[in-house]
Amino acid sequence: MSSTRRYITDEQGERIGVLLDLDEYQQLTRLSPPDSEILVGLSEAELQALAHSALAPAEQVRLNDLLARNADGQLPEADQVELDRLLYHVDQLTILKTRARYTLAHHAGTLYSS
Numbered sequence: 001m002s003s004t005r006r007y008i009t010d011e012q013g014e015r016i017g018v019l020l021d022l023d024e025y026q027q028l029t030r031l032s033p034p035d036s037e038i039l040v041g042l043s044e045a046e047l048q049a050l051a052h053s054a055l056a057p058a059e060q061v062r063l064n065d066l067l068a069r070n071a072d073g074q075l076p077e078a079d080q081v082e083l084d085r086l087l088y089h090v091d092q093l094t095i096l097k098t099r100a101r102y103t104l105a106h107h108a109g110t111l112y113s114s
Contacts (some may be wrong), residue, residue: 016112047107050100053093059086 004024009016020028039047055063066083069075075083 037099037102038106039099042100042103044104044107047100051097051106053097055086055090057091059089062086063090100107 004021006019007015008019008038010016039050042050054060063083063086064074065077066086070083
């Protein structure tokens with residue numbers, strides 16, 4: 001991003017506006033999401049990493065164990081709470097992954113339409 005900025009001041013010397021070069025303006029407007037589902041402030045590499053993320057292996061093993069035991073009806077209350085927590089984390093991760101993919105698709109559309 002270029003740092004060519006000029007400020008507009010009033011009679012007292014107070015800054016009341018700013019002029020940006022076109023590159024900086026376009027970069028800033030790309031960071032203003034048109035909707036709340038777009039993730040801002042992440043690089044393409046970060047978005048790709050997020051889009052392809054998964055549960056930590058130890059959590060995945062534990063989740064698989066709890067799901068299998070739950071299917072057999074052998075899950076004590078404490079394990080049920082842990083299963084619910086892990087499923088909540090899976091849901092949240094799925095939402096983030098989807099938003100990362102959506103953001104990447106939006107950026108691709110923005111780049112091609114510019």
